Amino acid sequence: MKTVLLLSLFASIAAAQTLSNWTTYGGDPQHSGWERVDTTFSKDTVKDLQLLWKMKLETRGKGSSPIMPPLIMGRLISYRGFKELAFVGTNADLVYAIDADLGKLFWQKHLEYSTAEPQTTVSCASTAMPTMPAPPVGRGGPGRGAAAPAPVQGAAGRGTSAFIGGGGPASIYAISSDGRLHRLNVSTGDDMVEPISVLPANSGAGSLNMVDNVIYTVTSSCNDAPSAIWAIDLNIDPPKVTSEPLIDVNALAGPVIGTDGAVYAQEGRGTSATLLALNPRELKVKQSFDATARNPRDDSMPSPVTFPSKGRDLIVTSNGSALYLLDSASLGSGTPLYRTPLATVGGLATWEDADGTRWVLASVWGSKGSISAFRVEEQNGKTVLSPAWVSRDIASPLSPVIANGIVFALSSGPRATLYALDATTGKELYSSRNLVTAPAALTGMTVANGRVYFGTTDGTLYAFGMYMEH
Amino acid sequence: MRRGLGLFAILASCATFQGADWPTDGGSPQRTNWQRDETLLTKDNVAKLHILWKLQLDNTPRQMHSLFPPLIIDKVNTSNGPRQIALETGVSDNLYAIDAGKGEILWKKHFEYPPPARNGGPTDPLCPGGQTATPVIGPASASGARTVYALAGDGELHSLNLADGEDVAPPVKFGYPNGKAYALNLWNSVVFTTTSQGCAGNPNQMWAIDLTDPQKKVMTFNPKSGGLWGRTGAAIDSNGVAWAPTGDGVYDLANQRYGNGLIGAKVEGGELKLKDWYEPTNWAWMQKRDLDMQVTPAIFIYKGRELMVTGSKECRVYLLDPKSAGGENHQTPLYRTSLLCNEEVNFASAGIWGSMASWEDFKGTRWVLTPFWGPAHPDFKVPVSYGPVKHGAVVAFKVEEKNGKLQLTPAWMSHDMDQAEPPVIANGVIFAYGSGENTAQAYPDRGLNDSSPLRIKASTHAVLYALDGDTGKELYSSGDQIASFAHFSGLSVANGRVYLGTYDSVLYCFGL
Numbered sequence: 001m002k003t004v005l006l007l008s009l010f011a012s013i014a015a016a017q018t019l020s021n022w023t024t025y026g027g028d029p030q031h032s033g034w035e036r037v038d039t040t041f042s043k044d045t046v047k048d049l050q051l052l053w054k055m056k057l058e059t060r061g062k063g064s065s066p067i068m069p070p071l072i073m074g075r076l077i078s079y080r081g082f083k084e085l086a087f088v089g090t091n092a093d094l095v096y097a098i099d100a101d102l103g104k105l106f107w108q109k110h111l112e113y114s115t116a117e118p119q120t121t122v123s124c125a126s127t128a129m130p131t132m133p134a135p136p137v138g139r140g141g142p143g144r145g146a147a148a149p150a151p152v153q154g155a156a157g158r159g160t161s162a163f164i165g166g167g168g169p170a171s172i173y174a175i176s177s178d179g180r181l182h183r184l185n186v187s188t189g190d191d192m193v194e195p196i197s198v199l200p201a202n203s204g205a206g207s208l209n210m211v212d213n214v215i216y217t218v219t220s221s222c223n224d225a226p227s228a229i230w231a232i233d234l235n236i237d238p239p240k241v242t243s244e245p246l247i248d249v250n251a252l253a254g255p256v257i258g259t260d261g262a263v264y265a266q267e268g269r270g271t272s273a274t275l276l277a278l279n280p281r282e283l284k285v286k287q288s289f290d291a292t293a294r295n296p297r298d299d300s301m302p303s304p305v306t307f308p309s310k311g312r313d314l315i316v317t318s319n320g321s322a323l324y325l326l327d328s329a330s331l332g333s334g335t336p337l338y339r340t341p342l343a344t345v346g347g348l349a350t351w352e353d354a355d356g357t358r359w360v361l362a363s364v365w366g367s368k369g370s371i372s373a374f375r376v377e378e379q380n381g382k383t384v385l386s387p388a389w390v391s392r393d394i395a396s397p398l399s400p401v402i403a404n405g406i407v408f409a410l411s412s413g414p415r416a417t418l419y420a421l422d423a424t425t426g427k428e429l430y431s432s433r434n435l436v437t438a439p440a441a442l443t444g445m446t447v448a449n450g451r452v453y454f455g456t457t458d459g460t461l462y463a464f465g466m467y468m469e470h
Numbered sequence: 471m472r473r474g475l476g477l478f479a480i481l482a483s484c485a486t487f488q489g490a491d492w493p494t495d496g497g498s499p500q501r502t503n504w505q506r507d508e509t510l511l512t513k514d515n516v517a518k519l520h521i522l523w524k525l526q527l528d529n530t531p532r533q534m535h536s537l538f539p540p541l542i543i544d545k546v547n548t549s550n551g552p553r554q555i556a557l558e559t560g561v562s563d564n565l566y567a568i569d570a571g572k573g574e575i576l577w578k579k580h581f582e583y584p585p586p587a588r589n590g591g592p593t594d595p596l597c598p599g600g601q602t603a604t605p606v607i608g609p610a611s612a613s614g615a616r617t618v619y620a621l622a623g624d625g626e627l628h629s630l631n632l633a634d635g636e637d638v639a640p641p642v643k644f645g646y647p648n649g650k651a652y653a654l655n656l657w658n659s660v661v662f663t664t665t666s667q668g669c670a671g672n673p674n675q676m677w678a679i680d681l682t683d684p685q686k687k688v689m690t691f692n693p694k695s696g697g698l699w700g701r702t703g704a705a706i707d708s709n710g711v712a713w714a715p716t717g718d719g720v721y722d723l724a725n726q727r728y729g730n731g732l733i734g735a736k737v738e739g740g741e742l743k744l745k746d747w748y749e750p751t752n753w754a755w756m757q758k759r760d761l762d763m764q765v766t767p768a769i770f771i772y773k774g775r776e777l778m779v780t781g782s783k784e785c786r787v788y789l790l791d792p793k794s795a796g797g798e799n800h801q802t803p804l805y806r807t808s809l810l811c812n813e814e815v816n817f818a819s820a821g822i823w824g825s826m827a828s829w830e831d832f833k834g835t836r837w838v839l840t841p842f843w844g845p846a847h848p849d850f851k852v853p854v855s856y857g858p859v860k861h862g863a864v865v866a867f868k869v870e871e872k873n874g875k876l877q878l879t880p881a882w883m884s885h886d887m888d889q890a891e892p893p894v895i896a897n898g899v900i901f902a903y904g905s906g907e908n909t910a911q912a913y914p915d916r917g918l919n920d921s922s923p924l925r926i927k928a929s930t931h932a933v934l935y936a937l938d939g940d941t942g943k944e945l946y947s948s949g950d951q952i953a954s955f956a957h958f959s960g961l962s963v964a965n966g967r968v969y970l971g972t973y974d975s976v977l978y979c980f981g982l
Contacts, residue, residue: 019758077760077817077911077912077917077918078912078914078917079910079912079913079914080814080816081759081760081814081815081816081817081818081820082758082759082760082815082817084758101755101758101759102815167916167917168915168916168917169914169915169916169917169918170917185914185915187912187914187917188914190914468752468754468755468758469751469752469754469755470752470755
């Protein structure tokens with residue numbers, strides 16, 4: 001028995017050597033929240049989760065979203081060694097690169113505010129969550145179940161913009177509060193090219209999503225900036241900026257990119273809620289789905305998630321009072337594949353288990369909040385969301401993330417509490433209890449390579465994970 | 471004064487008469503890097519070291535490799551009488567037998583073969599191709615003849631007469647072309663080597679061949695790792711077990727994968743069989759950060775007990791028992807030091823590289839020496855040191871027993887050396903050198919770009935040092951007398967002479 005356990009441990013550790021990336025909000029362009037590669041966590045071992053490190057970051061003012069969840073680059077072979085890096089943007093126009101294994105600062109970069117328009121102090125003028133290039137669509141991207149490969153260092157793009165290609169180390173991209181796009185050297189944080197203005201200053205860009213050398217983001221009506229979706233095409237020199245106006249938007253998560261390249265954004269105000277499907281780059285509206293609610297909702301209108309199914313993408317979205325399952329091929333028909341009432345939804349996620357069952361997770365807000373899990377099933381020839389489990393009470397949880405059959409949920413407050421749940425039953429496997437002393441930043445979580453990351457409103461980044469002897 | 475010099479000359483002559491050999495890389499099959507028979511070089515006179523001769527050889531460097539440590543045999547019966555021969559190996563499949571006294575070539579052998587179909591990358595320092603294994607010289611035959619066993623770049627093992635370079639037996643297959651073999655070792659009649667980095671698509675494994683086997687069967691053990699790249703190949707213990715570090719990789723017992731560890735294999739029943747292994751408990755961390763176990767161990771006797779030391783790029787030294795390396799779980803060393811260096815956890819320009827060394831002084835104190843690259847770790851405490859260490863140093867430990875347990879007690883750390891390389895001990899003097907090699911494999915503006923041309927351009931020159939074995943105090947420095955750097959070369963010491971080959975294919979002989 002001892003031998004079996006040992007062998008199992010060895011196998012698990014060996015497998016854990018495959019390192020994964022978390023390239024954008026929700027981990028992939030589809031915002032699935034699913035870490036496909038990591039096998040460090042298991043239902044047996046996740047009880048041993050511990051607070052590995054925490055780091056106080058510089059933020060500006062007070063607010064619910066001072067720091068974004070980190071991007072993770074599983075392996076950078078840098079001039080200072082092999083590093084797993086966590087890149088974090090804060091609302092002080094700072095980007096941090098942190099040695100994720102050690103919780104040590106690798107570099108930090110202040111993105112200078114450099115336009116004539118004065119910088120506002122309104123909190124929505126934040127640094128967007130940076131992004132890394134995701135695998136090209138339709139070529140084994142993560143939405144098709146493949147592991148997200150490490151960004152190719154120095155890989156040339158298809159175009160001639162200085163923002164792509166050119167050799168050298170890999171890049172991450174960030175937009176500063178003055179609306180300029182930065183291409184940062186992951187080894188040093190230095191601008192690799194002169195930043196260019198791509199958005200109005202102080203417009204509070206949402207998280208960036210990069211596919212096929214095009215960066216997508218959204219802006220809300222903050223500081224009189226337009227509410228819009230934006231595409232910054234780096235294949236063209238100089239990069240071409242395209243936008244499409246939106247009726248207000250929850251900017252945090254940014255747009256979602258389907259595995260077929262379609263761009264999704266959810267707009268709405270009051271009771272209205274419309275999911276737009278736009279074509280890549282040009283951002284022409286191809287289809288839309290009206291999910292107007294009966295009752296005015298509060299602030300939450302979560303980012304949709306998409307996933308491939310039978311040759312097309314399915315989309316799950318919410319208007320704050322109901323959950324919709326939509327077919328990307330017939331989005332404009334006005335008829336969802338399925339609709340189920342669900343109270344205020346704070347975030348969505350989706351994953352597929354080893355048996356091929358597709359799951360959808362929704363965080364339900366409120367003091368008696370929870371995570372609700374659904375199976376995507378065929379019933380009487382129709383695709384439905386079949387309720388599977390509801391977690392224990394979790395106060396206003398953020399969008400959950402999933403790794404190796406474990407759902408990580410984070411209650412937002414008054415003290416952030418991290419939970420690990422059995423993804424097939426919802427059973428609690430771990431709770432951080434009172435290890436965190438501040439409310440969670442209402443931005444999100446990241447999970448990669450045996451660690452779960454989130455920020456708190458006091459500007460602290462937390463890393464929980466499995467112990468690895470150094 | 472004159473009389474004193476005369477007496478010195480007589481004494482020196484007598485000492486020379488006793489003769490010391492360096493028949494294999496690291497000086498012995500145990501790879502101790504200890505020249506036990508040296509009497510000419512002393513702490514008192516080593517300050518007068520100077521270049522006795524230097525010889526420009528016609529060897530063409532491949533990538534960053536050029537010359538390997540020469541093997542030294544005294545009193546070789548040549549057609550012109552007894553000669554002390556320094557057998558120098560050049561990576562372009564050259565062997566040079568050099569009269570050590572005169573610095574003149576006695577014979578040269580160049581191994582010819584059709585260009586192999588598979589090669590390393592055009593600028594890849596890891597896979598130079600050619601003859602990468604320092605040969606080994608067998609014991610004297612009844613007639614006094616010495617046989618050189620040399621592995622050519624095409625994987626053919628040659629047997630040559632050291633006296634004249636003539637074949638004494640047909641070559642036999644012992645590897646793959648351009649497979650990057652490391653220094654040969656000889657135990658009884660078995661020749662060992664190791665290969666690494668999958669050069670030219672070849673397997674990373676330990677190799678053995680029994681020279682008495684009429685079939686010349688090639689025996690291998692593959693630990694399924696990134697490569698067994700201990701600088702001086704395998705070290706062999708008193709039971710004939712060959713120990714080699716396995717380099718990068720995972721430890722996965724279920725699938726017989728022994729990456730980031732140390733394996734011991736022995737020839738039994740016509741097979742090379744795994745006998746034991748050691749895996750650091752933090753191997754996963756080392757694998758993640760590319761902190762390979764890649765240091766050829768040194769094996770020695772301490773108070774009648776055989777012990778073994780090795781290290782890694784992580785920059786720790788491990789004390790192990792060859793009879794049970796790592797204990798029952800293969801992960802419990804007798805002793806593990808704190809980090810000596812590599813606070814930044816770098817894979818390229820920091821950590822312990824190459825091989826270890828060990829010697830015993832006349833008081834019976836057993837010493838262990840290790841080189842390292844990069845800055846000393848701020849938490850590493852050593853009683854004697856010589857200023858800040860930024861680029862590398864040699865550290866000396868005493869093997870001691872306290873409260874019934876063995877330990878490595880830090881004794882001294884040398885002054886800063888530009889990429890300190892494995893030292894050699896002779897008569898209480900530590901010979902060490904900074905290679906002057908640029909070891910960068912990645913750059914802030916380029917990312918990963920391990921390119922020979924870049925590194926060669928950024929390299930400087932090697933510096934030879936003599937240190938007091940008790941204190942680490944510098945007794946001699948060659949300053950800027952050596953013109954070029956030395957990549958994966960090494961020192962040889964015998965009969966009052968210290969040898970080092972450099973990238974420009976110059977062999978330096980320092981002496982009195």
